[in-house]
Amino acid sequence: MPTVSPPWSYTLHLSRDPRSPGIARSTLRSVLAAYELGGLAPTAELLASELLTNAHLHTAGPYALHIRPTRAGQLRLGVWDKDPTVPSGLGAGFVHGVMPHGSSEGGRGLALVRACADAWGASLLDERGGGPFGGKVLWAECGWAGP
Template identity: 35%
Template sequence: MPKTISTTDVPHTYTLYCPALSTSPRIARTFIATVLRSQALDHLNEAATLCTSELVTNAVVHARGPGATLELAIEATYVRVEVRDSDDRPPVLREGYDAESGRGLWLVDALSEGRWGVEPGETGGGKAVWFELRTCGGMEAALKRGEAQG
């Protein structure tokens, strides 16, 4: 039986390994949507899945390495998604873009209201690209209603 979370249970995280395969962005979107839905944060699904798809796509297409690790952290007032890979090169927010590429980080920047960035990898190099979305009271309201599930 699912456990109803309380304010003492926040923050908590979910992790997914994304191999360098063309299916990883789709699987990552489904993962994020499922977790957010289970936490009564459905209103974040569109922005969160689009931003996640962009970061995972960048990691599996452009980063050198076997894949990336996706981490979703749910806090009381925001959610944070990090995509870690083994490539030290940071992503580039280009001046312009064409019809085929270059829009990803612009979308992440717009949808996260500028709450995104890049951090150096922990040990052994690499990087973590992250974004945050405010819950706008969604988690607090769900906790009060007893709707958020663990």
């Protein structure tokens, strides 16, 4: 990864619109290209797409995509939404890479995240102090091969 000073991060706030996940994927590709990380695009776009679609389908309000590199050579993608419910597909007890039963109509998106990400999880955000946030961030990381 090229050295960038200062460290970078981007947050894209998305409206409740069926076009929002596609807009976010396009933005992600642009950010990765700008930082010479285009090789991460297929995996990063899959991870972001599944997390964004989950927020769009299972929550009622706006959501946001956050993109940033970590010190450990990973790209972290986080999707925030206002609903504090963590989907069972990212909860404890799931085996990395296990897909749902073949007759299941849903659940493959988060199974794909578990199968393709180097790390994944969820963070709850509180609303103490009457702040506008709260809810949760579902996140996934993917890495690149260093020189």
